[in-house]
Amino acid sequence: MSKLQKLWLTETIRLREEHTGALEDSETNRRVQVAGGDFVERLQHRALLLAERDGQLQALNHWRQGSRLALLAMLVFAVLSGIGLSVAALGDGLRPVNVFWALGSMLGLNLLMLLAWLLGLLFAGDSAGALGRLWLWLSEKLARDAQAAQLAPALLILLQRKRLSRWALGVMSNGFWLIALLSTLVSMLLLLATRRYGFVWESTILSGETFTALTQGIGALPALFGFSLPDAELIRISGDNVILSEAARQSWAGWLVGVLLVYGIIPRLALTLICWLLWSSGRAALKLDTSLPGYSLLRERLQPSSERIGVNDSAPESLHQPHSGHNANPSEEAVLMAIELDTQRQWPPSELPEGVRDAGVIDSREQRKRLLEQLTRFPPARLLIACDPRRSPDRGALSLLGELSRCAGATRIWLLPPPNGEALDSNRLSDWHTALDDLQLPYNDAAPLSWLEGAHDSE
Incomplete structure (x- = not known):
């Protein structure tokens, strides 16, 4: 078992004893004392023996299998969602594509969820978030083991001590949207390569100058990476009619691809890598909080203060002799x-x-x-x-x-x-x-x- 799994199993046993009372552990404690080690090692050894006896170790394996299935299901859902976003953005090619409707379809929900995740990171601390709670719920359901009830809470409590749950679930959240946006990009490129789309913009109250400034402002950063940026004349004409020239189609298509890549995929990729690095560096520092009552009560049983190996002290010259006396201020009783x-x-x-x-x-x-x-x-x-x-x-x-x-x-x-x-x-x-x-x-x-x-x- 890895270090994280040992700590996780030990925390699970502690939570179980808090909810159901102390477990019968006399034989287990004797085996732990014979094995030796420091207090933390003895706690982990005791937890492993109790988990093997009572089924928590098997439940942990079932939970891990369920978590993998949950991740796979979420991965499939992310891919299908990305395909759905690209199809919703571009349509079937029979009608012209409204460029800002297409942009909102591909990036709108992603940007809202990114903002929600950042706000949760700032104000909600170690909140699991919607995707994190969904993964934990699916993992427990797919494990289908009654002994797995304390596994998810124990994992969150263990990670929150070093504030690692935010980074572990951050990898999952940003990774989910990264997969969805990559799927959107790939499926959009396939649609652009196999269908002919015309691009327009439409507005009742906004002027052409406003759309021109907005389009060029959004496309300025992608243009630095070599993506096309429609000129002011093309933007103005596209507000009146669909431009059928190949250059106009390619310019708008390049603009959409660049915006999706720069404002969607690259930020999610960067955040996923940052969360992964913070998670990896903090995981090595994880340890048990032995000051908790559930652990401190076990110290005397697992590492008795009166434990002796051989004769440590020489015999005293004389033993203490008991003596009698009396109280000078007794009652009449x-x-x-x-x-x-x-x-x-x-x-x-x-x-x-x-x-x-x-x-x-x-x-x-x-x-x-x-x-x-x-x-x-x-x-x-x-x-x-x-x-x-x-x-x-x-x-x-x-x-x-x-x-x-x-x-x-x-x-x-x-x-x-x-x-x-x-x-x-x-x-x-x-x-x-x-x-x-x-x-x-x-x-x-x-x-x-x-x-x-x-x-x-x-x-």
């Missing part, structure tokens, strides 16, 4: 809570004293954060924490106990008895006693509910 209890234990205890608030069981990081925020804002006078001594007193649990104790006026640990029919491991219970002694937190094997209720120590 008493709080009972538990950490990491299994579902077989009943909680809260049935004999919970009146006035004691049950803070529940803390099992997850979110619950821990929420409870610490509450206790920090409203520190209780007494805090009783129930622990299951069948679990090991790991550093995480001890650190949590120390942090909770610093949020209360006084803290006590309740080492719960085992369920009926079970016995505690004496070694593990000894580990709890040692750890809590080191943490300088008092503990009880029986429920110190009287202490919790009124600060009366039962020991």
